[in-house]
Amino acid sequence: xxxSVTTFRxxxxxxxxxxxxxxxxxxxxxxxxxxxxxxxxxxTLQALRPLLPVFLSYVxxxxxxxxxxxxxxxxxxxxxxxxxxxxxxxxxxxxxxxLVPFVxxxxxxxxxxAAPTALYGVVLLMAAVxxxxxxxxxxxxxxxxxxxxxxxxxDWKGKLSVVAxxxxxxxxxxxxxxxxxxxxxxxxLWLVPDRRIERVLGNQVVP
Amino acid sequence: xxxSVTTFRxxxxxxxxxxxxxxxxxxxxxxxxxxxxxxxxxxTLQALRPLLPVFLSYVxxxxxxxxxxxxxxxxxxxxxxxxxxxxxxxxxxxxxxxLVPFVxxxxxxxxxxAAPTALYGVVLLMAAVxxxxxxxxxxxxxxxxxxxxxxxxxDWKGKLSVVAxxxxxxxxxxxxxxxxxxxxxxxxLWLVPDRRIERVLGNQVVP
Amino acid sequence: xxxSVTTFRxxxxxxxxxxxxxxxxxxxxxxxxxxxxxxxxxxTLQALRPLLPVFLSYVxxxxxxxxxxxxxxxxxxxxxxxxxxxxxxxxxxxxxxxLVPFVxxxxxxxxxxAAPTALYGVVLLMAAVxxxxxxxxxxxxxxxxxxxxxxxxxDWKGKLSVVAxxxxxxxxxxxxxxxxxxxxxxxxLWLVPDRRIERVLGNQVVP
Amino acid sequence: xxxSVTTFRxxxxxxxxxxxxxxxxxxxxxxxxxxxxxxxxxxTLQALRPLLPVFLSYVxxxxxxxxxxxxxxxxxxxxxxxxxxxxxxxxxxxxxxxLVPFVxxxxxxxxxxAAPTALYGVVLLMAAVxxxxxxxxxxxxxxxxxxxxxxxxxDWKGKLSVVAxxxxxxxxxxxxxxxxxxxxxxxxLWLVPDRRIERVLGNQVVP
Numbered sequence: 001x002x003x004s005v006t007t008f009r010x011x012x013x014x015x016x017x018x019x020x021x022x023x024x025x026x027x028x029x030x031x032x033x034x035x036x037x038x039x040x041x042x043x044t045l046q047a048l049r050p051l052l053p054v055f056l057s058y059v060x061x062x063x064x065x066x067x068x069x070x071x072x073x074x075x076x077x078x079x080x081x082x083x084x085x086x087x088x089x090x091x092x093x094x095x096x097x098x099l100v101p102f103v104x105x106x107x108x109x110x111x112x113x114a115a116p117t118a119l120y121g122v123v124l125l126m127a128a129v130x131x132x133x134x135x136x137x138x139x140x141x142x143x144x145x146x147x148x149x150x151x152x153x154x155d156w157k158g159k160l161s162v163v164a165x166x167x168x169x170x171x172x173x174x175x176x177x178x179x180x181x182x183x184x185x186x187x188x189l190w191l192v193p194d195r196r197i198e199r200v201l202g203n204q205v206v207p
Numbered sequence: 208x209x210x211s212v213t214t215f216r217x218x219x220x221x222x223x224x225x226x227x228x229x230x231x232x233x234x235x236x237x238x239x240x241x242x243x244x245x246x247x248x249x250x251t252l253q254a255l256r257p258l259l260p261v262f263l264s265y266v267x268x269x270x271x272x273x274x275x276x277x278x279x280x281x282x283x284x285x286x287x288x289x290x291x292x293x294x295x296x297x298x299x300x301x302x303x304x305x306l307v308p309f310v311x312x313x314x315x316x317x318x319x320x321a322a323p324t325a326l327y328g329v330v331l332l333m334a335a336v337x338x339x340x341x342x343x344x345x346x347x348x349x350x351x352x353x354x355x356x357x358x359x360x361x362d363w364k365g366k367l368s369v370v371a372x373x374x375x376x377x378x379x380x381x382x383x384x385x386x387x388x389x390x391x392x393x394x395x396l397w398l399v400p401d402r403r404i405e406r407v408l409g410n411q412v413v414p
Numbered sequence: 415x416x417x418s419v420t421t422f423r424x425x426x427x428x429x430x431x432x433x434x435x436x437x438x439x440x441x442x443x444x445x446x447x448x449x450x451x452x453x454x455x456x457x458t459l460q461a462l463r464p465l466l467p468v469f470l471s472y473v474x475x476x477x478x479x480x481x482x483x484x485x486x487x488x489x490x491x492x493x494x495x496x497x498x499x500x501x502x503x504x505x506x507x508x509x510x511x512x513l514v515p516f517v518x519x520x521x522x523x524x525x526x527x528a529a530p531t532a533l534y535g536v537v538l539l540m541a542a543v544x545x546x547x548x549x550x551x552x553x554x555x556x557x558x559x560x561x562x563x564x565x566x567x568x569d570w571k572g573k574l575s576v577v578a579x580x581x582x583x584x585x586x587x588x589x590x591x592x593x594x595x596x597x598x599x600x601x602x603l604w605l606v607p608d609r610r611i612e613r614v615l616g617n618q619v620v621p
Numbered sequence: 622x623x624x625s626v627t628t629f630r631x632x633x634x635x636x637x638x639x640x641x642x643x644x645x646x647x648x649x650x651x652x653x654x655x656x657x658x659x660x661x662x663x664x665t666l667q668a669l670r671p672l673l674p675v676f677l678s679y680v681x682x683x684x685x686x687x688x689x690x691x692x693x694x695x696x697x698x699x700x701x702x703x704x705x706x707x708x709x710x711x712x713x714x715x716x717x718x719x720l721v722p723f724v725x726x727x728x729x730x731x732x733x734x735a736a737p738t739a740l741y742g743v744v745l746l747m748a749a750v751x752x753x754x755x756x757x758x759x760x761x762x763x764x765x766x767x768x769x770x771x772x773x774x775x776d777w778k779g780k781l782s783v784v785a786x787x788x789x790x791x792x793x794x795x796x797x798x799x800x801x802x803x804x805x806x807x808x809x810l811w812l813v814p815d816r817r818i819e820r821v822l823g824n825q826v827v828p
Contacts, residue, residue, distance in 0.1 A: 017640055017694055019224055024438075024648030027231030032656065034305050035239065043317035048326075062305070066298040073224055073294070087694070088812070091687040098655050098683070110664035119669075191295070226431055231645075234438030241512050242446065250524035255533075269512075273505040280431055280501070398502070433638055441645030448719050449653065457731035462740075476719070480712040487638055487708070605709070 015082050018090060022072060025094045029101060030065045033058055036105040054108035057120075060183060061104040064124065067190040068097060068131070078146075079138045089130070089137040096127040117179040118172035124183065125165035132158060161186050222289050225297060229279060232301045236308060237272045240265055243312035261315035264327075267390060268311040271331065274397040275304060275338070286345045293348055296341040303334040324386040325379035331390065332372035339365060368393050429496050432504060436486060439508045443515060444479045447472055450519040468522035471534075474597060475518040478538065481604040482511060482545070492560075493552045503544070503551040510541040531593040532586035538597065539579035546572060575600050636703050639711060643693060646715045650722060651686045654679055657726040675729035678741075681804060682725040685745065688811040689718060689752070700759045710751070710758040717748040738800040739793035745804065746786035753779060782807050 037054050040047040072093075079086070103123045107116040135158075139146045152158070164186050172179030244261050247254040279300075286293070310330045314323040342365075346356045371393050379386030451468050454461040486507075493500070517537045521530040549572075553560045566572070578600050586593030658675050661668040693714075700707070724744045728737040756779075760770045785807050793800030 017644060020227060020641060021644045021648055021690060023224065023228045024231050024645050025652055027228055028235055028649055028652040030301075031232055031235040031239065031305055032652065034309060035242075035656075036660070037309050039243070039309065039312040039316055043313075043320040043323055045322050045326075047322075059302075062298075062302055066295070069228060069298075070291070070294055084691070087691055088687070091683075091690075094651075095680075095683055098652055102655060102658050102660065105660040106664075109660055113664045115666050115668075116664055119666075227434060230431060230435045231438050234435055235442055237508075238439055238442040238446065238512055241516060242449075244516050246450070246516065246519040246523055250520075250527045250530055252529050252533075254529075266509075269505075269509055273502070276435060276505075277498070277501055434641060437638060437642045438645050441642055442649055444715075445646055445649040445653065445719055448723060449656075451723050453657070453723065453726040453730055457727075457734045457737055459736050459740075461736075473716075476712075476716055480709070483642060483712075484705070484708055 015076065015079060018082055018087060019073075019076055022076075022090060022094060023069075026065060026069050026072075026097065029097055030062060030069075033061055033101040033104055036101065036108065053111045054105070057104045057108035057112070060187065061100050063187050063191070064183075065097065065100060067187065068093075068127070071131075071190070075135060075138065079142065081141045082138070083141055085137045086134070086141055089134040093127065093130040093134050096123055096130050099123045100127075112176050112180060114173045114176050117176040118169045120183065121165050121169040121172060121179060124186075125162065125169065128158065128162050128165060132162075157189060161189070222283060222286060225289055225294060226280075226283055229283075229297060229301065230276075233272060233276050233279075233304065236304055237269060237276075240268055240308040240311055243308065243315065260318045261312070264311045264315035264319070267394065268307050270394050270398070271390075272304065272307065274394065275300075275334070278338075278397070282342060282345065286349065288348045289345070290348050292344045293341070296337070296344040300334065300337040300341050303330055303337050306330045307334075319383050319387060321380050321383050324383040325376045327390065328372050328376040328379060328386060331393075332369065332376065335365065335369050335372060339369075364396060368396070429490060429493060432496055432501060433487075433490055436490075436504060436508065437483075440479060440483050440486075440511065443511055444476060444483075447475055447515040447518055450515065450522065467525045468519070471518045471522035471526070474601065475514050477601050477605070478597075479511065479514060481601065482507075482541070485545075485604070489549060489552065493556065495555045496552070497555055499551045500548070500555055503548040507541065507544040507548050510537055510544050513537045514541075526590050526594060528587045528590050531590040532583045534597065535579050535583040535586060535593060538600075539576065539583065542572065542576050542579060546576075571603060575603070636697065636700060639703055639708060640694075640697055643697075643711060643715065644690075647686060647690045647693075647718065650718055651683060651690075654682055654722040654725055657722065657729065674732045675726070678725045678729035678733070681808065682721050684808050684812070685804075686718065686721060688808065689714075689748070692752075692811070696756060696759065700763065702762045703759070704762050706758045707755070707762055710755040714748065714751040714755050717744055717751050720744045721748075733797050733801060735794050735797050738797040739790045741804065742786050742790040742793060742800060745807075746783065746790065749779065749783050749786060753783075778810060782810070 037051055037058065040051060100123060103116065103120045107120050110116045135152065135155075139149045142149075164182050168179045168182040171182070244258055244265065247258060307330060310323065310327045314327050317323045342362075349356070371389050375386045375389040378389070451465055451472065454465060514537060517530065517534045521534050524530045549566065549569075553563045556563075578596050582593045582596040585596070658672055658679065661672065721744060724737065724741045728741050731737045756776075763770075785803050789800045789803040792803070
């Protein structure tokens, strides 16, 4: 019994702190974005109109960060061992996500024009790539019979997202509307939580 | 025994991370609101006078966020299983609560005029509705013998709040004072913690 | 055994989340204070000189928030049961502490003049009073043989602090220097961690 | 058995909260730095050019804070007992790290000129020294057979970093480029996670 508690503690400690730190960073990123919506000077509903594009870009980024938190949550749940490579791959992902408030503000304040829309795609692309890297670092740390490896399978969603972002970046310079459409469609694709992992875990109660 | 610890870990993990993330977001929301109180330039007590409405709206929003944290805490305590639907319903609630600092600042800086007071009600209404959705998602995840379902009973407080907010929004355009009065009264109604859940849990020591 | 794990989980859950939320709020308060130190425009060391009073007030507030976190940590450690009264008493304490960045910025930017120095004392006084209220709520929740009640004893430090703050507020209008001197002395008094609780807990390893 | 769970809870509680608070503060510091990158007014890629030095200084500070979080994580993992001295030594480290966003912003906005580059080194130096102090406080709390003491060995990396920072500060006034080169080299030196501790812990699964 004493062994069992010890194992629980040692196996869980590193992972718990990784999750706690990631939760903290994601919670702050998702919340400081709202600071970009500056309180308007007038007190009429018309005074809010210029904030509409900022609000819409906030909604889109909130959904994206929610998707990352959700999938990160599922992915880490399958991990039993985390080491230095996983810690740094995780920080790398958080770095790109920390740039989301900046590109969200730039896109919203410029009413979704070309360059800001393209840069938004660059940050989404880098975040998606760093998510891949993290996924592989976790699988490498778990060894042969990784639950995560079985769960992600062909990972078509992840691959399709990267291709979509890579297309949205040049397309935004031609017509920003194509860029936004792609970002919204990819977000909708991911709004369905990662059932792949839930399916493999089978009758376990965990999300 | 080993089974017991495993069950604890798997059942609790997802919920713990959901709670930790929610705590993080709520802690940030409740704290960044204070940034709306800009340090005044003068160094006399008179220099603070223009900040009084901002301070009062801060107090009201602090109490509302405290109520949400408190009730969220009680509600999640009854949950044993959380899945994708609960995670997204929770993010939906956090989205509306994340708009509280914005509407608090707008209402405070405009000295509680009509449109800002009404918009404050819109955000409270949407937060209350999303709390309902979260409650039902948790009950659905627990199955037939949900503790939460038994605990909330008719949920008259939740239903009354939604009706009150829906009345306060148009009333604020007629007279903002009616809007504020309703928000304060609903807050007082909820300041009593959710005894319904404590009663059902009976002699358990949990809050 | 199964009972034992269940008890651990139920007794600890509420308290853990109370601690996590408090840690989050205190971590944010202590960190956003540094945002009051605006990056100066010049790039010489002389450009930093106007920031010195802001920096000094930041150091003082950092120490005070550190003291509160530290004592809060010790106090909650002794608690085994938390209920609605404790949750709200804790939020009340966090409310007053959330005003620390505002009064710190006001005092620092006005180079420690009378009214800002007095208001700083008002916030410290209210925080100290709300800490008392929280302490009594926790003791009331534990029942007769409360470890905390035995640990705090006469609580001379807490009582002396309240008297000192109450004296510093009017004294600041006469001479702000007396106000600062009192705040620094009280901080030094508390820098020694709450050995009273460590002593009563005896040979336990906890801090 | 009941004893075992009790011990787990008492030994772990203080440490867990210390880690949670540190994670919170580090997560906020690492995230609010991005607020220094103000959204530019133009919507062209050229409008981003003035932000490049701010971005580069953000990357450097993100890496440094990642290193501190990573090493802090390893170091605390080895600790079994934490007391008042460890709590305050930890707050002292967090104080110096909380100044990183300020010096990062000052260095970035002034395009890496002499005084800001030197002050950046002062904050890194003080953080390194306070990390030493924390390390010794933890070793002192563990007693003779400290895992951490065996793990750090001669601690050549820590000592070399302090010497490097101490050299970078005066060198920055002569040529800021030498300062930046030293900060980048020391960061690269630490990017390798603290294998010393992992090696001593041997076949344990912890990071």
